[in-house]
Amino acid sequence: MNLHERHKAVMPDWLALYHDRPLEITHGEGRHVWDAEGNRYLDFFGGILTTMTAHALPEVTKAVSEQAGRIIHSSTLYLNRPMVELAERIAALSGIPDARVFFTTSGTEANDTALLLATAYRRSNQILAMRNSYHGRSFSTVSVTGNRAWTTSTLSALRTLYVHGAVRSRGPYAHLSDADFTAACVADLEDLIGQTGEVAALIAEPVQGVGGFTAPPDGLYAEFRRVLNRHGILWISDEVQTGWGRTGEHFWGWQAHAASGPPDVLTFAKGIGNGMSVGGVVARAEVMNCLNANSISTFGGSPVTMAAGLANLSYLLEHDLQGNARRVGGLLLERLRAVCAGIPLVREVRGRGLMIGVELAHPETGAAAPEAAAAVLDAARDRGLLIGKGGGHDTSVLRVAPPLTLTVAEAEEGAALLEQALRTVR
Structure with a gap:
């Protein structure tokens, strides 16, 4: 066989x-x-x-090998120097003021955590997401995924409403200029919010990954953010595929929409570990610290994966x-x-x-x-x-x-x- x-x-x-x-x-x-x-x-x-x-990459494989030779695992119940060092660097790079970082093992888990934070902070289970989006394969992230091919269950505790804007060249607004396209999508967002109760957050990929590398005109999410801010709704930027400079023009995808400032919550994964299982969430302290129950991560922030992330991030920055x-x-x-x-x-x-x-x-x-x-x-x-x-x-x-x-x-x-x-x- x-x-x-x-x-x-x-x-x-x-x-x-x-x-x-x-x-x-x-x-x-x-x-x-x-x-x-x-x-x-x-x-x-x-x-x-x-x-x-x-x-x-020699720098990453060496870091993994050396750390594995010292200690592979301890959990988040103990101080972890590589985890703190990587968190410090990511917090500084995120653009989010007074940032806190929580490490996970995947992008799915990162987005799941972001949804937990947003719903707890806002005391609401209503989420706005983009049409054609993908945010992971867990029970909660599937329920905010707007791509039918990957939506394996609709039996969710979250109430998700889908917004226009992430696909520029198809749909009812495709024929419009960039400015008119953005205006139409903002009007759609305003109308949607007006028909709902309290909304916890908008989750959006600056460039949709699984959706086929589609993106809105630059600045659209900045215009969305102005609407969200009026209603106290959080913005979660899913940077699992767009982070770490992959788009070339910016280090984070959200920076193409930076006129209204950084997101409230940023999620990352994939590239930072260069193949090691690293994901995470960055949020301003007020949002990150809103949970009122104990929590740990058994495998998130593993000393070995953090060593890989540190070496990989250093290489990326030093070699532009x-x-x-x-x-x-x-x-x-x-x-x-x-x-x-x-x-x-x-x-x-x-x-x-x-x-x-x-x-x-x-x-x-x-x-x-x-x-x-x-x-x-x-x-x-x-x-x-x-x-x-x-x-x-x-x-x-x-x-x-x-x-x-x-x-x-x-x-x-x-x-x-x-x-x-x-x-x-x-």
Whole structure:
């Protein structure tokens, strides 16, 4: 029995695998990984935007090894120097005044904690979320996910209302200018709030990840924030995929909407651990400290994962990987727009930094083309390139998100391989 058959025999049916012939990735280095058959791939997805800097980055692997040799686990019941040190750095970088940091093991858990804080602080179970959004797979985060393909349960204690604005090029306002689009979405938000009782928070990804790297016009969430502030509603910025400089222009996604200041709550995960299980929540002290019951985390803030996060964050800042994402990501985006201009299957190439979506649609009808996206994913893999996919319920967007150390030569190579893969699919 091969590994795929063994996987199917013991894993849930709903645990998705990419490709008809799923890969077993055995090791990686830099921006490349190898499978069990010895094939080498240029990795343009990084384990879902998680290998943020590079595979087998010496600075991170050394930090993990050294910390594991001292102590692996203690829980949050004891003082933990690496956890405090990383929290200090993240609090300072967050932009949130008087910030407090709580570490988790995933983005799902981080968003779950943010919802707990917001509902406790506001004494309300009503949440505003964006259409086409994704915030995790726990019972609470599924209930604020606006993407039908990932909403596995509606049996939630939260009452969620969905707002327009996160998808610029589709929907009833797509034909409007950026200014009019923003105004229409603000009016929709005002109307929605006017029809509800007390609302706890708006949770929003500055750039939707699973939703296909869609984003509103810059400044939209700043306009939303002005409305939220009038009603005392908290803003939770889900930075699980947009944080740490991936968008190139900003360190956090919320900074594209900074006119009204930082969010009340910020969640993060994925890239900060460069593959280690690190997530967390940053909130101003008044919100973070609102819980009136005891709480701990058994695995959040583990000494080993915190050591990895510290080493990874230091490397990112010292090597200006945000700047590299802006420069090389801009080149890659323009290269992909150029090669896709002559491919009828491509509806749109969008993104910023090293967070790029290539949306596919049937040229005759404009309908989403999820089968074509799956075929391109396989064709790219056959040529030595790994990418992801996402989008709305149709999953017709190719997701391109390489490690932030990507070189110009690798960007050119990846764009050429993706062009070849796209041209094989009709």
